[in-house]
Amino acid sequence: MNYEERTMKSNKIYEGHILSLRVDTVELPDQKYSKREIVEHVGAVGVVAITEDGQVVLVRQYRKAVEKSLLEIPAGLVNASEEPGLAAKRELQEETGYTCGRLDFMTEFYPSPGFSTEKIHLFLARDLVQGEVNRDDDEFLELESMPFEEALRKVYLGEFSDAKTMLALLLAKDFMEEVE
Ligand SMILES: [Mg+2]
Structure with a gap:
């Protein structure tokens, strides 16, 4: 139809x-x-950030809408007229302090097309360099890094609740296995 x-x-x-x-x-x-x-909705970006020693950098944050503290990839809104790749680099830096030498676009998707125009762009960030965190005034997050394989296992065990995080980690596995 x-x-x-x-x-x-x-x-x-x-x-x-x-x-x-x-x-x-x-x-x-x-x-x-x-x-x-x-x-x-203005749209958002999410970033799977992988450190030199194979850890994925995640953020734990209280999400009022679901009244739960969720473990997610670093993510945020795209500013007006901002290119999604730049938004991804900015959000990664603001939330985790990391800048990245390499950023690969993975996919874009609609998380809730039944009622929302929101589009999320997902990226894979590598060659990370630690810098200074610069969060929004109303943003309280804790960084939680873990081996990438452990995060992937948590996806399959249903231990993540955030859809963009689950999709991003699954895609990142394929991207990292590609011949460079
Ligand atoms: Mg955020």
Whole structure:
């Protein structure tokens, strides 16, 4: 099936700092109408950062939306008119202090296309150099590094809850196995 939903009306409900919410009235293929609640999001980046000795640098952070402390890859929002690769380098540096000599794009995906425009760009960072951490004022994170293989095992054991982290680690395995 290949059809589009024509927007008949669009109502902005809320405009926030990182997202806005609109409700669209759409026309369906059978000419009936329905409503779509849509979260507009600026987009984000996530980075699998691998140290010289094969550790992956993860961050533990309290996520209010799910009321849990989650272990995730370093990640953050893409600034207006910022190129995703630059956002990835910036977020990695701000959250972990690391700069990277090599950054490979892995993939981009929609984490919740049922209701959100959010797109996440995933990168693999290597040739890391430790520098200074520079977090946002409202950002409290703890760094947790572990061998890459251990992180991968945790994906298969269901010990991560964050989808971008799981996908990124699985993809990173393939990227690192590629002949350089
Ligand atoms: Mg972040």
